[in-house]
Amino acid sequence: MKSGPNILLTGTPGVGKSTLGQQLAERTGLEWISVGDLAKDNNFFDGYDDERDCPILDDDKVLDELEDMIEEGGKIIDYHGCEFFPERFFDIVFVLRTNNTILYDRLAARGYQGKKLEDNVTCEIMNVLRDEAQDSYAEQLVHELPSNTIEDMENNLERIMLWLAAWKRDNGC
Ligand SMILES: Nc1ncnc2c1ncn2[C@@H]1O[C@H](COP(=O)(O)OP(=O)(O)O)[C@@H](O)[C@H]1O
Numbered sequence: 290m291k292s293g294p295n296i297l298l299t300g301t302p303g304v305g306k307s308t309l310g311q312q313l314a315e316r317t318g319l320e321w322i323s324v325g326d327l328a329k330d331n332n333f334f335d336g337y338d339d340e341r342d343c344p345i346l347d348d349d350k351v352l353d354e355l356e357d358m359i360e361e362g363g364k365i366i367d368y369h370g371c372e373f374f375p376e377r378f379f380d381i382v383f384v385l386r387t388n389n390t391i392l393y394d395r396l397a398a399r400g401y402q403g404k405k406l407e408d409n410v411t412c413e414i415m416n417v418l419r420d421e422a423q424d425s426y427a428e429q430l431v432h433e434l435p436s437n438t439i440e441d442m443e444n445n446l447e448r449i450m451l452w453l454a455a456w457k458r459d460n461g462c
Pocket residue numbers: 300301302303304305306307308309395436437438439440441442
């Protein structure tokens with residue numbers, strides 16, 4: 290039996306996935322896994338995307354690595370994409386959303402500029418990651434969370450912890 294639910298945090302780079310994921314891990318004992326870091330640490334890449342200025346993820350290697358962790362349960366998976374994760378991986382999916390001017394400033398502060406900065410802000414405005422999540426998973430699994438302010442983050446943490454308590458009750462943990 291799983292030790293806890295598996296949660297996906299997704300959304301455009303800069304919306305606050307890793308900040309929320311780390312806070313959630315600290316408060317709940319779930320384990321936060323950044324797929325970007327996992328790929329970097331293990332070199333799970335398959336070439337470089339010059340157009341997007343980022344390495345291309347080797348989906349199969351990432352999925353192989355995640356399989357046992359997912360089976361164990363209690364994982365918070367953090368990635369700016371989701372279509373290659375099977376639906377069975379997750380008990381719930383959260384898509385973080387950030388206002389475009391706030392996102393622009395966050396990404397600029399991270400050192401993004403030019404096309405890369407514009408493309409990521411456009412990705413958020415065009416709901417690309419929200420649509421990807423909705424196209425990949427059942428409607429009741431996918432929830433959008435505002436992620437503009439620290440207050441939003443506190444509300445999101447509370448909301449997820451309430452959901453977690455209900456999940457544990459329903460699953461006899
Ligand atoms: N809810 C929030 N309110 C204000 N700032 C935030 C919030 N969430 C994240 N941030 C800030 O935005 C930046 C990007 O957050 P990060 O968690 O790295 O995003 P992601 O993991 O989605 O790329 C960081 O500087 C972080 O401190």
